[in-house]
Amino acid sequence: xxxxxxxxxxxxxxxxxxxxxxxxxxxxxxxxxxxxxxxxxxxxxxxxxxxxxxxxxxxxxxxxxxxxxxxxxxxxxxxxxxxxxxxxxxxxxxxxxxxxxxxxxxxxxxxxxxxxxxxxxxxxxxxxxx
Numbered sequence: 001x002x003x004x005x006x007x008x009x010x011x012x013x014x015x016x017x018x019x020x021x022x023x024x025x026x027x028x029x030x031x032x033x034x035x036x037x038x039x040x041x042x043x044x045x046x047x048x049x050x051x052x053x054x055x056x057x058x059x060x061x062x063x064x065x066x067x068x069x070x071x072x073x074x075x076x077x078x079x080x081x082x083x084x085x086x087x088x089x090x091x092x093x094x095x096x097x098x099x100x101x102x103x104x105x106x107x108x109x110x111x112x113x114x115x116x117x118x119x120x121x122x123x124x125x126x127x128x129x130x
Contacts, residue, residue, distance in 0.1 A: 006072050006075055006076075006114070007072075008072070008114075008117050008118050008121050009121045009124075009125075011068050011072065011118065011121070012118060012121030012122045012124070012125050013121075013125045014068075015061070015064055015065055015068060015122060015125075016030065016122060016125040016126050016129055017125075017129065018061075018064065019057070019060075019061040019064075020129055022057045022060060022061070023057035023058075024130070025057070025058075026057045026058050026060075026061045027126045027129070027130050028126075029058050029061050029062060030119070030122040030123050030125075030126040031123060031126070032047075033047075033062065033065060033119045033122060034116075034119040034120065034122070034123050037112060037115055037116050037119060040100075040112075041080070041100045041103070041108065041111060041112070041115070042096075042097045042100040042101060044066070044115065045066055045096070045097075045100060046093070046097070047062050048060075048062035048063040048066065049085065049086075049087045049093065050087075052086070052087045053087060065118070065119075065122065066082070067082065068118070069111075069114070069115055069118055070082045072114060072118065073110075073111055073114060076110060076114070078103075078107045078110055078111060080100075080103070080111060081096055081099035081100055083095070083096050083099070
C-alpha cells in the first residue's frame with residue numbers, strides 16, 4: 001500500500017486561516033507543533049491543555065489541529081483517541097494518555113508520519129499568510 005494524500009494541504013490551509021482569524025499570534029504555534037511531533041502523540045495532544053487557561057487562541061489552534069488529525073486518521077482505519085478533556089480533569093488526562101500510549105506500534109508509526117506531513121503543511125501555509 002502506498003502513500004495516500006488525504007487532502008492534508010487543504011486541511012492545513014483551513015486550520016491556518018482559522019487560526020489567523022482568531023489571533024495572528026497563534027500562527028507561531030505551527031512551528032511549535034512541528035517540533036513537538038518527535039516527542040510523541042501524547043505530548044502533542046496534551047499541548048492544548050497546557051495552553052488552555054492562559055492562551056486560549058493558541059490552545060484552540062492545537063486542539064483544532066488534533067481534531068482534524070483524528071478525522072484524517074479515521075480515513076486510514078486507524079482510530080486515534082479523542083476524548084473531551086479539560087486541564088483540571090487529571091483522571092481524564094491520564095486515561096487519554098494511556099489510550100494514546102497503548103496504540104499498536106504500527107498505528108503509532110503511521111500516525112506520526114501523517115501528523116508530521118500535516119504539520120509540514122501547516123508551516124508552509126503559515127509562512128505564506130504571516
